[in-house]
Amino acid sequence: MAVDIIPSGQACGAEIANIDISKPVPDRDAETIYRAFLEHQVIFFRNQEITPTDQRRVCSIFGEVGSYNRPKDRQHPKHASDEVMLISNVVEDGKVIGAHPDGEMMWHTDTPYLATPHKATTLYSVEVPSVGGNTKFSNQYAVYEALTDNLKSELQGKTAMNCYEFGTTVKTFDRYDRESVPHHPHPVLRKHPETGKTAVYVCPLMTEEITGMDEEESKNVLSLIYSLQAEERFIYEHIWKVGDMIIWDNRCLLHARTDFPREQRRLLRRVTVSDDHAVMGA
Ligand code: SIN
Numbered sequence: 001m002a003v004d005i006i007p008s009g010q011a012c013g014a015e016i017a018n019i020d021i022s023k024p025v026p027d028r029d030a031e032t033i034y035r036a037f038l039e040h041q042v043i044f045f046r047n048q049e050i051t052p053t054d055q056r057r058v059c060s061i062f063g064e065v066g067s068y069n070r071p072k073d074r075q076h077p078k079h080a081s082d083e084v085m086l087i088s089n090v091v092e093d094g095k096v097i098g099a100h101p102d103g104e105m106m107w108h109t110d111t112p113y114l115a116t117p118h119k120a121t122t123l124y125s126v127e128v129p130s131v132g133g134n135t136k137f138s139n140q141y142a143v144y145e146a147l148t149d150n151l152k153s154e155l156q157g158k159t160a161m162n163c164y165e166f167g168t169t170v171k172t173f174d175r176y177d178r179e180s181v182p183h184h185p186h187p188v189l190r191k192h193p194e195t196g197k198t199a200v201y202v203c204p205l206m207t208e209e210i211t212g213m214d215e216e217e218s219k220n221v222l223s224l225i226y227s228l229q230a231e232e233r234f235i236y237e238h239i240w241k242v243g244d245m246i247i248w249d250n251r252c253l254l255h256a257r258t259d260f261p262r263e264q265r266r267l268l269r270r271v272t273v274s275d276d277h278a279v280m281g282a
Helices: 028-039 052-059 140-146 149-155 215-229
Strands: 004-005 016-019 042-046 085-088 105-108 119-126 135-139 159-163 185-188 190-192 197-202 207-210 234-238 244-250 253-257 266-274
Touching: 004 215, 016 028, 028 042, 028 085, 042 234, 052 244, 052 266, 105 190, 135 140, 140 197, 140 234, 149 215, 185 190, 207 215, 244 253
Parallel strands: 016 042
Antiparallel strands: 004 016, 042 244, 085 266, 105 253, 119 244, 119 266, 135 234, 135 253, 159 185, 159 207, 190 197
16 A cells, blocks of 8 residues: 555644554655655654654654764663663653753754754654644745745845754743854745755844844844744644654744643654755755
């Protein structure tokens, strides 16, 4: 049976049905899945039972598995890994086993504070709360299209500085300490290397300023963009069920997490895909 692509009917997102990803994916299906990823920006498989090895194998449809930079001293000794990061509030031996354990997470893309950010991210759900902890995705091609022509031309060729202190989920202060955290400038308007389309590439959790712009103006422009990015019309919201695997394109999407009850367990496995294209301006 051929794989089925079922669009979410929202601003992005599609389910890929009729496939068991615990087994190697035939080439023809892998091509269909890759095309759906480029078209819908975030795709998901329901009811899967997969191991970390299976998850890495699915990642290889999209590129090379990425490594991440969570400091080793913050990893749980039993679950330490360079490739598989747990996102979890589950506690074992008195220590939480995963990163970003509780609460809401602000809009962001993954690793824009590196010279070559990760191309894609996968999450696989092992345990989910009965309510909340949803992952939302905001379509940055559509946000670009919604900017006024004046703002589009003002932002053409501009870069913004992206910084991050690992573990921050909600930024309630003005600036990270740049001396001690990774940071990197990237174009505000990014040209997607495969679709050729333009996406907005700034986010409230990690972008701090538009380089070379007056401080007040940079704040105003960024806050206008941040409020557009959070508008319902640009969003697909994923309500997790156990056994979902999701993969999204960090080059043209932001993601965020909704709050959930702290006393309920949530455990997701995260593996990324590294990029072999340099970041390009639009
Ligand atoms: C993340 O953004 O790294 C985690 C998203 C989630 O927990 O849903």
